[in-house]
Amino acid sequence: MWKEFKSFAFKGNVMDLAIAVIIGAAFGKIVSSVVDDLIMPLFGIILGGLDFSNIVIQVNEAKIQIGSFIQTVIDFIIIAFSIFLFIKFLHKFKRKEEEKPDKPAEPSKEELLLTEIRDLLKNKQN
Template sequence: MFKEFKAFISRGNVLDLAVAVIIGAAFSKIVSSLTDDLLMPLIGKIFGGLDFSSYFIALGPIPAALAGSTDYAALKKAGVPLFGYGAFITAAVNFMIVAFIIFLLVRAVNRVMPKPEEAAAAEPADVTLLREIRDELKKKNAA
């Protein structure tokens, strides 16, 4: 069983997936920082000082200690049910950034990778010759 597990882990796909997950987690933190620390404050400044993180609707009673608070994180930590549309807008912007970057990566890889018909056209001469011989033998046997 250990040999099978070792063979499974040694496969390229598993290692590639592990690397992709680790890089993806790090990339996610970079995109979150880009959105939270750079883009959203800039968008807020452009639209008159909006702070999207403080946009929410309280759906339940707010504790007396936090009455009048606009601190989304503190209210959420206190267990107040919130409709946090500002946090959703931030998450949607994060998603759009990640989706656009992945689109650019896939587009670049597709340009570099050969198309299937190009790969078939680059077939070795001996394989082409063997195919021709096979086809000729089929014709003779059919006749």
């Protein structure tokens, strides 16, 4: 069981996945900063100085933070769109790679020599 786990845990795919998770987390922070610090203030300016982070609906003791939810949805849309573009780029790259025709291997010296002998024998018989 230990050998199976070791072969699974140290395969390239698992390591690639771990790296992708770490990079994804960092990318998520960057996108959150872009949304919080750039996009939402611009929306606020366009909508007449509205600050989305302060949009709250109070029901008795509960606070429903609509502004925070809107920012999270915009985060998600940007991250999902970025991932979509990245996957689309990868698929395009893979298709180009698959479309490349394999060049036929050049005949070896022995094959060339045998071809010459065959042609000479054909000419001699005619």
